[in-house]
Structure formats: C-alpha cells, structure tokens
Amino acid sequence: MKNEDTMHSYQPKYLKRRHLATAVAAALLGTGMSASLQAQSWLEEVTVTATKRAENVQDVPLAISAFSGDFTKDNNLDDVKDLINITPGITGNSKDSFLDAVSVRGIRTQDFGVGGDPSAAFFKNDFYEGRNGAAVTSLYDMERSEVLRGPQGFLFGRSSIGGAISVHTAKPEIGGTNSGYIDVDIGERGHGVVEGAINLPVNDSFAMRVAGYHSEEDGYVKNFAGGPDLIAHDKSAIRWSTAYQSGKLGVDTTVEYETREQSGSVYRAVNQGDTWQGLLDSGLVNDTMPLGGERDADVDLQGGDADNADILSLGVKLSYDLGFAELVSNTGYKDHDYYYSEDYDGTSVNLSNYHQDQTGDYFQQEFRLTSTGSDALSWYAGVSYYKENIDANFLFRTTEEAICMYYYASSCSDYYTDFYPSDTGYLDEGNNAVGEYEGWAGYVDLTYAFNERWDASIGARYSKDEKTFSQNVPMPDSYLGPWYAYGYTTDGTIKQSDSWSDTTLRALVRWRPNDTAMIFASFTQGYKPGGFGTFSMDFSSCAEESVADCYDVDQGVQQGEFPLDTFEPETVDSFEIGYKDTLMDGKANVTVTAFAYQYQDLQVPSNDFPSRVLNAGEVAGKGVEATVMAALNDNFDLYLGIGYLDTEATHMAPICELDDYDPETMPDTYSYCEGVQLFWSPEWAGSAVLNAHFPVNGGQWIGNLGVTWESERGGGYEQLAETKIAAYNEWSFRTGFRADDGWSVIGYVENLTDQNTYDGMNNNGELVPAHFFGMSRPRTIGVSFGYEWE
Numbered sequence: 182m183k184n185e186d187t188m189h190s191y192q193p194k195y196l197k198r199r200h201l202a203t204a205v206a207a208a209l210l211g212t213g214m215s216a217s218l219q220a221q222s223w224l225e226e227v228t229v230t231a232t233k234r235a236e237n238v239q240d241v242p243l244a245i246s247a248f249s250g251d252f253t254k255d256n257n258l259d260d261v262k263d264l265i266n267i268t269p270g271i272t273g274n275s276k277d278s279f280l281d282a283v284s285v286r287g288i289r290t291q292d293f294g295v296g297g298d299p300s301a302a303f304f305k306n307d308f309y310e311g312r313n314g315a316a317v318t319s320l321y322d323m324e325r326s327e328v329l330r331g332p333q334g335f336l337f338g339r340s341s342i343g344g345a346i347s348v349h350t351a352k353p354e355i356g357g358t359n360s361g362y363i364d365v366d367i368g369e370r371g372h373g374v375v376e377g378a379i380n381l382p383v384n385d386s387f388a389m390r391v392a393g394y395h396s397e398e399d400g401y402v403k404n405f406a407g408g409p410d411l412i413a414h415d416k417s418a419i420r421w422s423t424a425y426q427s428g429k430l431g432v433d434t435t436v437e438y439e440t441r442e443q444s445g446s447v448y449r450a451v452n453q454g455d456t457w458q459g460l461l462d463s464g465l466v467n468d469t470m471p472l473g474g475e476r477d478a479d480v481d482l483q484g485g486d487a488d489n490a491d492i493l494s495l496g497v498k499l500s501y502d503l504g505f506a507e508l509v510s511n512t513g514y515k516d517h518d519y520y521y522s523e524d525y526d527g528t529s530v531n532l533s534n535y536h537q538d539q540t541g542d543y544f545q546q547e548f549r550l551t552s553t554g555s556d557a558l559s560w561y562a563g564v565s566y567y568k569e570n571i572d573a574n575f576l577f578r579t580t581e582e583a584i585c586m587y588y589y590a591s592s593c594s595d596y597y598t599d600f601y602p603s604d605t606g607y608l609d610e611g612n613n614a615v616g617e618y619e620g621w622a623g624y625v626d627l628t629y630a631f632n633e634r635w636d637a638s639i640g641a642r643y644s645k646d647e648k649t650f651s652q653n654v655p656m657p658d659s660y661l662g663p664w665y666a667y668g669y670t671t672d673g674t675i676k677q678s679d680s681w682s683d684t685t686l687r688a689l690v691r692w693r694p695n696d697t698a699m700i701f702a703s704f705t706q707g708y709k710p711g712g713f714g715t716f717s718m719d720f721s722s723c724a725e726e727s728v729a730d731c732y733d734v735d736q737g738v739q740q741g742e743f744p745l746d747t748f749e750p751e752t753v754d755s756f757e758i759g760y761k762d763t764l765m766d767g768k769a770n771v772t773v774t775a776f777a778y779q780y781q782d783l784q785v786p787s788n789d790f791p792s793r794v795l796n797a798g799e800v801a802g803k804g805v806e807a808t809v810m811a812a813l814n815d816n817f818d819l820y821l822g823i824g825y826l827d828t829e830a831t832h833m834a835p836i837c838e839l840d841d842y843d844p845e846t847m848p849d850t851y852s853y854c855e856g857v858q859l860f861w862s863p864e865w866a867g868s869a870v871l872n873a874h875f876p877v878n879g880g881q882w883i884g885n886l887g888v889t890w891e892s893e894r895g896g897g898y899e900q901l902a903e904t905k906i907a908a909y910n911e912w913s914f915r916t917g918f919r920a921d922d923g924w925s926v927i928g929y930v931e932n933l934t935d936q937n938t939y940d941g942m943n944n945n946g947e948l949v950p951a952h953f954f955g956m957s958r959p960r961t962i963g964v965s966f967g968y969e970w971e
Contacts, residue, residue, distance in 0.1 A: 230327075230349075233336070233551055233561045233626070239761050242691045242701035244270065244330040244774045244806060250323035250351060261303050261310070261317060261326075264346055269806045269824035270330040271301075271344065272862050272891070275940045276412050276955045277446045277488045277521070278317040282941050285330055285344030286776065287802050287828040287859040288753070291785045292794050294715025295539070295573045295614055296650050297748070302333070302341035305348050306435060307511050308496050309339055309567070311543050314519030315492060318439055319418050322378040322392035324349045330806070331755050331776060332707025335642045335687040338565055338622055342707040342753055352433065353388035353424040354380050360971045368929075368963025371399040390422045402447050402956050405472035405479040406529040411486060412956065414443035429502035437494045445488045447478050448527030451942075451951040453903040460950060463587045465530055472529075476937045476956045480524040484534040484578060487522045505554065511547040527952035531580045531607075539573040562625040571616040575715070577666035578609050579948065584661060587948050593660070603659045610666035613653040614715050615674075620646035626687070634694070640687045646710035650745060651676035652718075656737065665948070669718060669728055670737040677745045683708040683752070698762040707753040712784070714746030714794040746793045753780045769811040777803040787836050797835035800859065802828040816875055823867035828859040830898075837898050854898035861941060863908075865892040883927070884916035897944035897951075904951050909938040911957070923969040928962075935960035 230236075238247045246268045265274040265283060273282035273289060281290045283301045290300045293313065303310040303317075310316040320326070326348045329336075333345040354360070361379035366372070378392035395417045400410030418439035425432040450471050451457065460466045471479030492515070499510040519539040526532035549563035581602055585593035593600045626640030653674045654667050663670050689703035720743055723731035732738050755778040762771045782796040804826040811819050837854035858864070868889040875882045888910055895906035912934055917927030940955025 233549065239763065239770060239772075240699060242689050242699070242703060242759065244757060244759065244776065246328045246330075248326040248328070250325060261305075261320060261346055261348060263320070264326055264328055264348075266889070267868075268328045268330075269808070269822055269866060269868075270804075270826070271328065272866065272894075273941065274955075275446060276444065277523075278441075278490065278519075279313050279446070280316060281313070282861070283343075284859075284862045286778070286804065287800065287826055287862040288343035288780060289861060291783070292712075292714070294575075294794075295571045295616055296648075296713035296715045296746075297784055297794065298340040298709055298712065300340065300343040300709060300751070302337055302339060302345045303348075304337060304345060305494070306350060306496055307347070307498070307547075308494065308513035308515070309543065309545055311515060311517070311541070311569075312571070314490055314521065314537075314539055315515065315517040315541060315543070318437075318492060318494075319394055319396070319416060319441075320348065321376045321394035321418065322351045322390075322420065324351045331757060331778070332705050332753050334644070334685055334707045334709075335624065335626075335640055335705065338642075338644075339567060339620070340709060342709040342751060350420065350422065350435070351378065351390065351392070353382075353390035353422055355382060355388045355424055355426055356385055357382050357388065358971055360969075362967065362969040364965060364967040366963060366965040368398075369961050370401055371397065372961065372963060373397055374965075386427045387423070387425045390420075390424075392420045392422075394418045400444060401476075401959050403473060403477045404482070405477060406481055408482055408486075411447045411478055411480075412444045412958075414441070416441040416443065431498075431500040433496075433498040435494070435496040437492075439490070439492045441488070441490045441492075443488045444486050445521055445523035446940075446954045447956060448480065448523070448525060448952040448954045449475070449478055449956070450527035451903050451953065454901060454951055456944075456946055456950050459947070460587070463590065465532065465583055465586055466528060466950075470528055470530075476959065478527070478956075479529045480527055481529050481531045481534070482522075482524055483531060484524075484536055484576075485522040486524075487520055489521075490517055490519045492517045502553070503550075506550045506552045509547075509549045509551065511545070511549075513543075513545045515543045517541055526949045527954075528950065530583065531578065532583055533949045534576075534578040536576040536578070537573060538576075539571065541569065541571040541573075543567065543569045557630045559628045559630075560626060562623075564621065564623045566619070566621045568619040569616070571614075571618075573614050573715075574611065575614065576609055576611040578607050579665060580606055581608050581659060581661055582606070583948065584608060584664060597660065600660055608657055608659045608661050608665060610657050610663055611655065612667065612716065613674075615651045616713075617649040618646070620644065620710070635690070635692055637690045638688065641684060642687075643682070643684045644708060644710070645680065645682040647678070647680040648710070648712060649676065649678040650713035652715070652745065654737070662734070667716060669720075669732070670734075672737040672739045675718070675738065675740055675745060677713065677747070679711065679713075679747055681710045681750050683750060697764070697767075698760070700761075701757075701759045703755075703757045703759075705755045705757070707751075707755065709751045709784075711747065711749045712794075714748065714792075717746040717793045719744045719746050719793065748784050748794045749782055749796045751780070751782050751784055751796075753778055765811065769809060771807075771809050773805065773807045775803075775805050777801075785836050795835045798830050798833040800828055800830050802826065802859075816873055818872040818874075820868070820870040820872075822869070823865070825865055826862055827864065828862065830857055830859060831855060833857075833898070857898055857900065860894060860896050860898065860900070863891040863894040866890065879922075880918055880920035882916070882918055884914070886912070886914050888912045891938075895939075895942045897942070899944055901944055901951065904942045904944055904953070906939050906942060906953070909936055911936055911938075917965075923971075925967040926964065927967075928964045931961045931963075932958060933960060 273284040275282045280299045281293045329345045333341040337345045363377035366374040374396045376394045381389040397415040400413035402411040420437040423434045495514045497512045501508045521537040525535045545567040547565040551561040589596040622644040624642035628638040630636040654671045656670045685706040687705045691701045757776045759774040780800040783798045806824040808822040834852040837852035870887040872885040890910035915929040919925040939953040
C-alpha cells in the first residue's frame with residue numbers, strides 16, 4: 182500500500198526522528214548478517230501499514246521490524262523465511278518449504294499435516310500465502326517487509342496467532358519514467374542470481390511494472406550414501422503489476438508465477454543415546470554410521486530428494502475515496518502444486534522415508550472502511566472471507582526387514598512362518614487427505630486522541646471457521662499390513678465436518694511524553710481454529726488392547742465407526758509494554774519491548790500410536806527485545822540488538838507422560854517435561870553491525886561487518902544432551918563501490934568463519950533415531966553487479 186490511509190491531525194510529525202536514518206533502523210533491526218549497502222537511502226522515512234494506517238515505523242505501537250527493498254537485495258535474502266534469520270524474537274528457519282519450525286517468541290506450528298493451520302502467517306501484498314508448500318515464495322523487487330511479533334489475528338486474521346510476516350512488492354509508478362534495475366550475483370558452488378524490474382508508465386493514470394527473478398546454487402552437503410550434494414536449489418519467478426489512479430478510484434493488480442526445484446530437509450542421525458543403541462542392538466546400523474562430518478549427510482534417498490512447487494497468484498486491490506472514509510477491496514486467488522520427498526531417519530538405511538504430493542487453491546476477499554479527515558476519533562472496520570481446498574497424498578516408507586529386525590530381532594521369514602515379501606520389499610503406508618475450509622470474520626477498531634500526547638484504541642474481531650476433512654487410508658501392499666505409520670486402514674473415504682468461532686479483543690494506550698518519544702501498552706487476544714489430525718483417527722472409545730481388534734481389519738474402518746481425530750482451537754492472551762525514542766539530537770533510535778503471554782491448548786502430536794494431535798499444555802512466556810541504532814559520525818553507523826525469552830510449559834502429560842501415567846487418576850502435571858523451557862527457541866539471541874560509507878568523487882565506498890548469535894537450544898522435551906544445538910555466532914563482511922550514475926560492484930563473504938549449526942532437531946524414538954536437520958550454509962564468497970536507471 183502506498184500512503185492509502187491518512188493519519189488524524191493529532192499525530193505529530195517528528196522532524197528530529199526523520200533526521201536520523203530511519204531506513205537504517207528498519208533495515209538493520211534484528212540483523213547481524215549485514216547492513217544495507219545503499220547508504221544514500223538511509224535518510225528516508227520508512228512507512229508501514231500493519232495497523233491499516235500509514236505510519237512511521239517508530240510511531241507504531243507494536244513490536245514490528247521493517248526492512249526496505251534495498252535491504253532485501255543487498256543482503257541476498259532469498260525467500261520470505263530468510264526474514265526469520267534477521268528478526269529478533271523469531272527463530273526456526275529451515276532449508277525447505279515447511280513452516281512447522283518457525284517460532285515467534287517460542288510459539289510455533291507443531292503439526293505438519295494439512296488438517297490444521299500454521300501459527301505464524303505469511304502475507305504478500307495483504308494476501309495470505311497459505312501453508313506448507315505454498316507460503317514460501319521468493320523475495321525480489323520488494324518495496325518493504327514488515328515482521329510483527331506476538332498475536333496479530335486482529336490485524337491480519339487467519340493463522341497469525343504467533344506473529345505475521347507481511348511483504349509488499351514494488352508498485353508501478355504512475356507518471357514516472359521507464360526506470361528499472363538489473364542485479365547479477367555470482368558466488369561459490371554455482372551460486373547465481375539474476376533479478377530485475379522495469380517500470381512502464383502508459384499515461385497519467387496507468388502504469389505497469391514487470392519484474393523477474395532466477396536463483397540457482399549447487400548443494401553444499403556431501404551425501405556419503407551417494408548421489409549429488411544436497412541443499413541445492415533452482416527457482417524462477419515473474420511478476421506483472423499494474424496501477425491505475427483516476428480521481429477517487431485506485432486499482433492495483435498483480436499476477437505472479439513461481440516455479441521451484443530444491444532439496445527437501447537434510448537430516449543427520451545422532452549416533453548416541455538409547456534410541457541409537459536400540460538400532461545398534463537390532464543390527465540395522467553400526468558404529469561407523471553416519472559417515473562424514475557434522476555438515477555431511479549419509480542418507481538413503483531411494484525415494485528421491487525434492488521440494489518442488491509451481492505457484493500462481495492473482496491479486497486485485499481497489500480503493501475509493503468516499504470523503505469521510507476510504508473503501509478498500511482486496512481480492513486474491515492462489516493455486517499451487519507441490520511435491521516433497523526426504524529421508525527422515527537421517528541414515529543410509531531405509532528406516533523412514535517421507536513423501537507428500539499436494540495440490541491446493543485459496544481464495545480470499547476483504548472489504549475495509551478506514552476513516553479519513555482530522556477528527557479526534559478515527560476508526561476502521563471490515564469483513565473478510567476465505568475458501569481453501571487442499572488435496573494431499575502422503576507416503577511413509579520403510580523396509581519390511583527393518584521392521585522385523587528391530588521389533589522381532591529376526592528376519593520376517595524367521596518370525597512369520599508364512600511370510601512372503603512384497604514385490605519391492607517396502608512397507609508403504611499412505612493416506613489421501615482432502616480438506617475443504619472456509620471462514621469469515623468481522624472486525625472494528627476505534628482510536629481516540631485525547632490530545633497531542635495521549636490516544637487509546639480498542640478493537641474486536643469475530644471469526645468463524647468451518648472445515649470438512651476426509652482421509653482414505655488404503656491397505657498397504659505388504660504382508661505386514663498397516664504396521665508402522667498409521668496402524669489402521671479405512672473402507673474408502675471417511676469424512677467429517679466441524680466448526681469453531683471466537684471473539685478476540687485488542688486494547689492499547691499510546692503516550693508521547695515529548696516530541697521524540699513514544700510509550701505504549703497493549704493487551705491482545707489471539708485465536709487459531711481447531712482442525713483434524715492428518716495421520717490418525719480417534720480410537721479412544723476402543724476398549725480393546727489393540728486398535729486392530731476394534732474393527733474389521735480386512736475391510737477397514739467404515740464411515741461412522743470411529744470419528745476422525747479432531748482438536749480444538751488454541752488461544753493466547755498477550756501483554757506488551759514498549760518504548761521508542763530518538764536520542765542524541767536525532768542520531769540514535771532506541772526501541773525496547775517487554776512482553777508476557779499465556780498460551781492455552783497447544784495443538785501438539787501425542788506419543789500414541791497412531792499419533793493424534795491433541796490440545797495439551799499451556800505456555801507462559803515473557804521476554805524483552807531491544808535495539809539501538811546510532812549514527813556514530815558521517816562515515817560509520819552502529820546497530821546493536823538483543824532478545825531474551827523465558828518460557829515454561831505446563832500440563833504436558835498427554836504428550837510427555839511417564840510410563841505409569843494413568844489419565845483417569847493422575848493429574849495432567851504428571852509428566853517428565855512439566856515446567857520445561859520450549860526447547861526450539863534460544864533463551865538469548867542478538868546481533869551487531871558496523872557500517873561504513875565514504876563518499877568520493879562519482880560515488881561512495883561502502884562496507885560492513887556483522888555478527889549474529891544465539892544461545893544453546895534443542896534437546897527436546899527430554900532435554901537430551903546429545904541433541905543440544907550449541908550456541909553459535911556467524912559473521913559476514915561486505916565491501917564495494919556504488920557509483921552516482923547507477924552501477925555498483927560489491928564483494929562479500931558470508932559465514933566468514935565457516936561455522937556450522939543446524940536449523941533444528943528431533944529426538945524421535947524406536948525405529949527412527951534422533952537427528953539434526955538443516956546444516957548451515959558454509960563460508961561463501963561472491964560478488965554482485967548492479968545497474969539502476971531512471
């Protein structure tokens with residue numbers, strides 16, 4: 182959005198703040214990787230629209246980080262999940278398109294199926310990006326990115342109970358010139374990126390913009406089991422945007438297509454602990470496995486290695502000035518095809534391969550009225566509707582002999598007198614899951630400015646979600662039957678419907694003690710609807726010791742015999758107190774946010790077989806996030822940022838029960854993980870950047886040195902020492918020349934000390950050993966060339 186909303190007259194224009202490089206504050210907020218190299222843009226004001234009104238980011242009463250489009254290019258940010266690496270309070274990036282590792286202040290999605298919803302939402306041009314396979318799109322020709330921490334359901338709607346990442350692409354410039362740019366980035370391991378855009382004004386009312394992008398890189402993880410190096414990618418995208426403005430009417434359209442081929446997640450088994458010892462005792466693995474070092478893999482990829490998608494997005498935004506308010510209509514449609522394959526067990530033995538073949542489409546419509554004028558009372562109100570269809574085929578593969586060796590300590594032929602192997606020797610258990618989802622919401626927000634120093638806002642949002650979900654689990658083509666992944670089959674398709682609704686509130690007070698400072702306090706409620714477990718049914722009414730004794734195994738579970746696995750909504754109550762100020766006569770920006778939240782009814786997988794998604798547990802979280810941006814002198818700028826997070830999970834017995842836990846007689850606090858910190862988020866994280874820019878005749882020499890760090894994390898709920906991810910720091914360095922006439926040459930070294938870390942870990946159990954996943958990219962040297970024209 183380009184200044185589509187008007188601030189009321191009581192909102193001061195802080196000239197001192199604008200004197201500082203507000204764009205530096207936005208671009209550097211949370212990053213230790215590198216700073217924006219386009220120093221001449223640092224004096225620009227960054228305007229965000231997360232609150233449905235155009236505001237300076239320093240005046241927004243939210244924990245928000247904003248990144249300019251120049252920052253995106255200069256830092257080689259590849260897709261929307263790369264914003265996670267550079268934003269305080271958000272962790273859990275992964276090298277694939279899955280969203281279940283993304284954590285905002287400790288809150289993350291824990292179900293990777295298609296029956297629920299993510300906990301962190303991604304938006305592009307105010308259009309919801311969707312779920313695994315569809316949400317991760319490339320960042321190119323960007324105007325800005327807004328990353329919001331804490332529940333954002335009131336502002337953004339669906340699936341933003343933990344937070345929201347909202348990116349905005351560059352818009353056509355009406356009445357401008359045939360301006361544009363092209364950037365070429367070349368680096369090690371076949372790294373190559375070409376990105377460009379051109380603005381095409383047609384007349385005084387209409388303009389178009391065409392942008393394109395291609396990125397490719399060879400893998401950097403050697404697979405000792407054979408095959409090409411892993412964690413490679415090859416992707417391309419193109420976008421056509423138009424803008425029309427005539428009188429009171431404005432129309433913006435976007436058509437975008439992206440195709441992506443890249444590696445799925447790469448795992449490395451942990452050859453320590455009880456699970457590994459059990460595999461050793463069974464003879465399935467030996468003490469030389471896995472081969473290679475910490476950044477190497479030793480994985481069986483007989484089923485392939487793929488994270489491929491084709492994504493088409495269409496968007497139309499209409500705005501009309503009614504005089505007293507602006508009417509905005511946002512319409513979006515998205516279609517995607519997605520195929521994914523990985524070796525989940527992280528060994529060269531086929532213990533657990535995973536495949537997902539998915540198609541889906543998503544439609545949304547929103548109407549919003551935003552008041553204009555200079556009254557003390559300002560407001561906005563709106564209604565929204567969405568409809569989603571998702572069709573996914575899942576496949577879990579292991580070998581029949583692996584099952585028998587591990588569980589029976591012998592071969593299948595020795596254990597079963599009449600055993601006959603399948604044609605492939607595999608036990609393939611699969612499922613076709615189909616979801617039909619729709620929902621609507623209505624919201625209203627009122628803000629009253631008591632004077633130039635004080636204002637207060639209160640808002641309410643009502644949400645209603647309806648889901649129809651079905652699954653079809655066929656009998657495996659194996660003597661063993663549904664033995665390992667599902668444990669049951671169905672007689673055709675089992676279908677079920679459910680609905681959920683909630684009203685959430687948001688209230689905040691904003692105080693400006695002087696012309697540069699702003700203090701705010703807020704209370705926000707969040708809601709994420711319930712859903713259906715993708716890989717299980719609800720057999721809790723089965724009184725038999727084995728589920729197989731509760732239905733006709735030869736026929737499968739019939740419609741109405743047992744319900745699907747249904748889980749209820751998650752909710753959160755969040756409190757924030759924030760302070761933003763411009764100090765040192767406009768040479769430094771300071772932001773401090775303290776928060777506390779109570780998260781209820783987490784949607785988490787159980788330890789049952791088959792594994793159900795349960796509402797289990799509560800999380801109490803609190804923390805502080807602080808940043809300081811300062812112009813040290815005419816040539817150097819410094820950024821410092823740090824975040825602290827403390828969480829405590831309670832009532833976790835359904836997923837962390839002890840061996841003798843009896844849910845009928847024992848409290849839900851009887852578990853081995855009662856009171857633990859959420860293991861996937863570090864307690865401390867921070868970053869620092871020193872920027873340099875030296876003007877000379879014809880341009881400027883530029884450079885920066887940055888570092889980002891995290892404290893120890895991992896270990897699982899069990900807090901296993903062998904699956905802890907050690908604290909780490911990562912350095913980068915950039916230097917180059919940017920000419921006044923538009924060309925630039927910049928050399929860089931990323932991960933300067935070649936340190937390795939992992940995106941995450943899983944403790945797993947039984948046949949699947951504990952593992953780490955997502956080895957970090959090694960030291961990479963490259964150079965980028967750019968040219969811009971007006």
